[in-house]
Amino acid sequence: MSDFSPHDHGQCVETGLSAAEAHCAKVRARLTPVRRRTLEILLREHKAMGAYEVLAHLDKDGLGSAPPVAYRALDFLVTHGLVHKVEKLNAYVACAHPGEQHDPAFMICRSCDAVAEATSDPQAGHLGKAAQDAGFEIERTIVEAEGICPSCQAE
Amino acid sequence: MSDFSPHDHGQCVETGLSAAEAHCAKVRARLTPVRRRTLEILLREHKAMGAYEVLAHLDKDGLGSAPPVAYRALDFLVTHGLVHKVEKLNAYVACAHPGEQHDPAFMICRSCDAVAEATSDPQAGHLGKAAQDAGFEIERTIVEAEGICPSCQAE
DNA sequence: CTTAAAACGTTATGATATAACATCTCATCG
């Protein structure tokens, strides 16, 4: 199953929040109201959202209206692997595999901007080999595929 | 050899400009003065540069001072594969393999921001498989590795 | 030589992101 397939959103939200609570408890990080709500917004909307779009939601909930509010919450969530940044879109998505250690990869539909998460292996493939040859130490990779999702292909 | 190794810059610049002229002649695209100079700047500086940094150089040369001047030239060069955009840095680098058809990948040093170009295979690896399973049609990939380059490791 | 597409110059504005600093909260420990 990919994120392009239909599925139970309510379940996503609950699972995501539970995983976040578990993770934060484990590493003694504080899932404060703003942070929790930021994650919940991303889980509920279930799409890549810009920081200012997230901020608009937070503002409606009375949790803050200035940009740093959103950026700080997003930074925290990204640091803890609960949210990923999609560089191509300058946008953020809730992690689809919360709790599991993984290196995310994304499929981005250029027609509808839908984003699906997959996994990647930083040291594998051409790049891993090139890095080894160059003496470059990979710490993290950004892997994003642009293309057309199944629904948009159908049109 | 990687871009992290020392090499003859003068050669890079000449090769890059020649390849650009050849490519543009072939596809009947116009390598105008602004475009040519933009590519030359990126080749000479031999690093990832922001659009405004490129613009500052163009301005010094009397080739334009407003942002669209730089963005239009960069867009042209990116479209023709003569320059790549590094999404992680919101910056642009001259292509290291001008003329050859290829899918670029980058190694980005988080300490000194140096960027080296490698190649990737869009359909290969985990992501290619995930895309196939999901019915997602990949058109282009963004592959960027963050880490530490050899010189910075030495420190 | 006309003409239509492409390129350019310029102004304005939109979108993304962070610096800086004062204040507040809360877990920890003496």
Add this chain to the structure above:
DNA sequence: CGATGAGATGTTATATCATAACGTTTTAAG
């Protein structure tokens, strides 16, 4: 308990990245 220090927050201001829109100029092709 109360001090204390790291982390979190609120707020203002500003830095950085990018494009819309529109009139003018250049150029390739008929």
